[in-house]
Amino acid sequence: MTTTAAPATAPFRFFDVHVVRTERRSPSVVRITFGGERLADMASGGRDQRFKLFLPQPHQSRPVFDDTGDGWYTAWRAQDPAERAVMRTYTIREQRHEPEEFDVDFLLHGVDAAGHSPASGPACRWAASAGPGDRLAVLAPTVEDNGGVDFRPPTGTDWILLTGDGTALPAVAGILAWLTPGTRAKVFLEIDHEDDRQHLPGFADADLTWIVRDAAGTPGGEPVLDALRAAELPEGTPYAWIAGEAGSVKAQRRHLVQERGFDRRTVKFTGYWRRGATEEDLIAELTAAAAASASQD
Numbered sequence: 001m002t003t004t005a006a007p008a009t010a011p012f013r014f015f016d017v018h019v020v021r022t023e024r025r026s027p028s029v030v031r032i033t034f035g036g037e038r039l040a041d042m043a044s045g046g047r048d049q050r051f052k053l054f055l056p057q058p059h060q061s062r063p064v065f066d067d068t069g070d071g072w073y074t075a076w077r078a079q080d081p082a083e084r085a086v087m088r089t090y091t092i093r094e095q096r097h098e099p100e101e102f103d104v105d106f107l108l109h110g111v112d113a114a115g116h117s118p119a120s121g122p123a124c125r126w127a128a129s130a131g132p133g134d135r136l137a138v139l140a141p142t143v144e145d146n147g148g149v150d151f152r153p154p155t156g157t158d159w160i161l162l163t164g165d166g167t168a169l170p171a172v173a174g175i176l177a178w179l180t181p182g183t184r185a186k187v188f189l190e191i192d193h194e195d196d197r198q199h200l201p202g203f204a205d206a207d208l209t210w211i212v213r214d215a216a217g218t219p220g221g222e223p224v225l226d227a228l229r230a231a232e233l234p235e236g237t238p239y240a241w242i243a244g245e246a247g248s249v250k251a252q253r254r255h256l257v258q259e260r261g262f263d264r265r266t267v268k269f270t271g272y273w274r275r276g277a278t279e280e281d282l283i284a285e286l287t288a289a290a291a292a293s294a295s296q297d
């Protein structure tokens with residue numbers, strides 16, 4: 001399963017960007033529009049295009065970071081964790097030209113109605129209080145066909161299954177906007193509040209099910225898995241794209257492969273976050289696993 005491994009730099013590059021505007025789109029989502037001098041060189045592949053965000057620490061006004069080209073990851077890891085830029089993974093919700101801008105939809109997890117965020121993380125806290133002119137750096141693609149796009153249905157696919165929570169909603173929106181007219185799609189989206197529903201434009205023949213966590217009434221439960229279990233799925237060859245909390249994503253994949261008979265090669269599943277773990281924790285796990293596997297070679 002893909003989680004948050006450091007991407008290869010090429011065809012990605014660092015861009016200095018600043019906040020152009022922010023817009024509270026719904027109770028749980030703030031959309032931040034970024035601009036920057038060299039953004040004409042950025043090229044989103046659309047769909048679920050991922051990129052890396054480098055945020056300042058709370059006591060800094062801009063991220064402390066050296067763009068060392070291909071050696072950036074080693075250089076970043078060697079920096080003092082209390083001073084180096086905080087790295088997080090997000091989705092390019094939409095890129096536009098003239099003016100050169102792109103949008104990112106941040107889910108405000110762990111932020112209460114009064115704006116307090118005791119259970120949140122640095123990216124979410126940053127997004128909740130960001131304003132025009134705030135600066136950060138991003139590692140983003142420079143060609144549309146790049147390794148940061150996972151949604152790649154093979155030839156012969158008859159219909160698409162998409163499932164996600166609020167962190168995956170920007171990717172699902174990008175995928176629906178990309179699908180060719182008439183493509184059959186069955187979509188399950190888990191949101192925190194009724195008002196977190198979004199209009200998701202596109203030409204696909206999409207059957208959308210919104211699952212509101214409050215209304216689902218299953219604290220600690222698996223509302224998307226339950227909805228999937230109960231769903232009548234179309235005939236034909238499917239391609240599934242699943243993202244959200246890592247444990248939930250694994251359970252959904254298991255259901256599709258073991259109980260529904262999906263070919264495992266046609267199920268793309270990605271943990272966008274894991275309950276109780278920060279992105280640093282996930283990077284540390286991946287690094288330790290890579291070191292252990294290298295020592296066995």
Ligand SMILES: Cc1cc2nc3c(=O)[nH]c(=O)nc-3n(C[C@H](O)[C@H](O)[C@H](O)COP(=O)(O)OP(=O)(O)OC[C@H]3O[C@@H](n4cnc5c(N)ncnc54)[C@H](O)[C@@H]3O)c2cc1C
Nearest residue numbers: 090091107109121122123124167272273274276277278279
């Ligand atoms: C490929 C990819 C694309 C992504 N795209 C987006 C995107 O477009 N928009 C978006 O909002 N997120 C997106 N995410 C998810 C985002 O990277 C994580 O939610 C990230 O952990 C947020 O960083 P943080 O600093 O706020 O929290 P962290 O410091 O990483 O975590 C702090 C605590 O918050 C918990 N936590 C993290 N996320 C959530 C959550 N959603 N709900 C409840 N608790 C949570 C963690 O388990 C941890 O206990 C994406 C992730 C991946 C891998």
